[in-house]
Amino acid sequence: MKKSGSKKKKSTPKVSQADLKVGIITKSTGLWYSIEDRDTHKFYKGRLRGKLKLKGLKVTNPVAVGDYVHYSLEDEVENTVIIHEILDRKNIILRQSTRKKWHGHIIAANIDQAILIATLALPKTSLGFIDRFLVAAESYNVPTYIVFNKDDLLEDEDREYLEYLKQIYEPLGYKCLRISVLEDKNLDELTEIIEGKTSLLVGHSGVGKSTLLNKLASNVQQKTDEISLFAMKGKHTTTFAEMFELEKHDGHLIDTPGIKELGIMSIEENEIGHFFPEIREAMHDCKYHNCTHTHEPNCNVRLLVDEGKIATSRYLSYLSMLEGDDNRK
Ligand SMILES: Nc1nc2c(ncn2[C@@H]2O[C@H](COP(=O)(O)OP(=O)(O)OP(=O)(O)O)[C@@H](O)[C@H]2O)c(=O)[nH]1
């Protein structure tokens, strides 16, 4: 990948460096891209100029939502542009490709944080699911907030349970928030968290991501329709991530397709513990440096689980990931 300002490639004689503009990819279908100009905020439909190769990464999509790119105008009437190169990335979120073995699919690039939307019911988000996502986010160094939606449906005992979860997750660095999109509860707090940032929205189907986007982001429906026209199909496909601007504040939300597909890429068995902050901290005092925290004598992790200092649910998630069941789901 080249940095902005680097030399022009030989194979692009007709486009001078001065013609190149910077845009951000707001939607990618693999065939064409929606690009927003960084300065004018005008939207274009873009295609790649030849093949863009990524060093050291085997991925099915070279360009992802959130990528900054150099582009040049192709047709001013049709609003089409050509993408020349991807600018340096801060990070990416990768999942296993469902099409090609040993390949990854980049869900999004250059994100500041993830907002994991969870619900206690309709649908029920399991703790195993939350922990699995947190491990993925840790492995990409992406700060994550756990946002429990549909607070309006909860009974007192459910709220007590959420308080208990908060006491597990907040000391580990994952702030928790209870919201109700339907009743506008705590949406100001959520807005404060996402303001000025690019946030990845994740969660099971039905937790309220679209409802939230419709409240906080601008032109959600409009943009979706526009994109469908581009695709020349009558319908909006939800298989691809898409970026939306916050309506009243700076910042972006990236909506992601079915989280089911978010298989964790290439975490070795002996690395899993490193992505559980409490296990990472405790493992230094295990007797064996290569302790798996399953059966070894003098394992500090198991000791802390027994003492209630590491949550049993977290330890069970660790074991289940170690077994690999969840990775393959
Ligand atoms: N009671 C209640 N229902 C909500 C709330 N937020 C969203 N819903 C409802 O939950 C259902 C699913 O919401 P969506 O926004 O479509 O969920 P989603 O996460 O976008 O789901 P997918 O589009 O399938 O990924 C809808 O019927 C919403 O009206 C809430 O705060 N409380």
Ligand SMILES: [Zn+2]
């Ligand atoms: Zn151990």
